[in-house]
Amino acid sequence: MPELPEVETTLRGLNILIGLKVIKVHVITKKLRYTIPxxxxxxxxxxxxxxxxxxxxxxxxxxxxxxSIVIHLGMSGRLKIINKSxxxxxxxxxxxxxxxxxxxxFNDARKFGFIDVxxxxxxxxxxxxxxxxxxxxxxxxxxxxxxxxxxKSEVPIKQxxxxxxxxxxxxxxxxxxxxxxxxxxxxxxxxxxKTKQMNSLIKSIRKILxxxxxxGGSSIRDYSSSDGTLGxxxxxxxxxxxxxxxxxxxKVKKVVQYGRSTYYCPGLQKEQNSN
DNA sequence: AGACGTACCTGACCGC
DNA sequence: TGCGGTCAGGTACGTC
Numbered sequence: 475m476p477e478l479p480e481v482e483t484t485l486r487g488l489n490i491l492i493g494l495k496v497i498k499v500h501v502i503t504k505k506l507r508y509t510i511p512x513x514x515x516x517x518x519x520x521x522x523x524x525x526x527x528x529x530x531x532x533x534x535x536x537x538x539x540x541x542s543i544v545i546h547l548g549m550s551g552r553l554k555i556i557n558k559s560x561x562x563x564x565x566x567x568x569x570x571x572x573x574x575x576x577x578x579x580f581n582d583a584r585k586f587g588f589i590d591v592x593x594x595x596x597x598x599x600x601x602x603x604x605x606x607x608x609x610x611x612x613x614x615x616x617x618x619x620x621x622x623x624x625x626k627s628e629v630p631i632k633q634x635x636x637x638x639x640x641x642x643x644x645x646x647x648x649x650x651x652x653x654x655x656x657x658x659x660x661x662x663x664x665x666x667x668k669t670k671q672m673n674s675l676i677k678s679i680r681k682i683l684x685x686x687x688x689x690g691g692s693s694i695r696d697y698s699s700s701d702g703t704l705g706x707x708x709x710x711x712x713x714x715x716x717x718x719x720x721x722x723x724x725k726v727k728k729v730v731q732y733g734r735s736t737y738y739c740p741g742l743q744k745e746q747n748s749n
Numbered sequence: 750a751g752a753c754g755t756a757c758c759t760g761a762c763c764g765c
Numbered sequence: 766t767g768c769g770g771t772c773a774g775g776t777a778c779g780t781c
Contacts, residue, residue: 477775507758507777550759550760584757584759584775586757602776636775733753
């Protein structure tokens with residue numbers, strides 16, 4: 475699930491951990507996408523969760539000891555908060571036991587996610603953080619920024635949206651949804667996007683991501699008891715996974731770009747006549 | 750420097 | 766029911 479809206483929803487669920495004290499760090503599987511560093515054991519007993527934060531698709535948990543944990547969910551990663559810590563499930567890789575009988579669990583079937591730990595100030599300097607482009611929901615995102623970044627790009631806009639160094643937070647599902655909403659063809663090259671299209675793209679980015687967060691938000695209530703899945707997402711997609719569906723007389727089509735599926739509606743997302 | 754294919758890993762699903 | 770093939774929401778890396 476994890477694109478910006480899912481990560482944001484997860485983060486909101488983690489807020490209930492603030493103020494809780496660490497009882498135990500338990501690594502079940504060290505080898506994720508990267509090996510969990512031994513600095514994980516620097517998360518000491520009795521240090522308190524001071525703050526949780528989202529940077530792009532990364533979740534940061536800051537402790538009052540000055541250390542921070544970074545979690546990336548990869549393709550299949552999930553964070554759960556369970557009330558009883560004695561039972562683990564398949565693909566549970568990491569447990570953070572806290573007081574008030576809360577345990578944070580990282581579960582990831584495909585192990586494409588990772589966990590990193592270091593002093594907060596060092597964490598912020600990690601390459602995977604510093605190289606990120608502007609957050610897709612940032613108010614600093616405007617056409618001027620896009621022109622600077624992609625005004626000369628030969629890369630199709632679908633691929634640009636997935637480039638975290640340009641815009642961070644958008645993944646393969648919302649890239650298709652956003653382009654559909656903006657009525658922009660996924661094939662248009664960056665340099666051929668007109669300013670007007672960039673502005674409608676930015677509008678759609680905000681609209682689609684915010685809507686998704688809002689829908690995900692309904693699951694927060696049950697976060698501590700459930701597995702945090704965002705049930706009714708799939709039914710809300712206009713084009714993603716909707717090959718063959720008809721939208722005002724036009725069919726949704728699936729293509730593969732750069733090895734990733736793109737869903738779009740050729741009738742409504744025309745390639746502009748590039749002058 | 751930038752663009753592209755590939756690799757990482759497991760599960761779900763489809764057709765036979 | 767089982768087998769093989771294909772696909773999956775992300776990112777880094779080697780190669781050109």
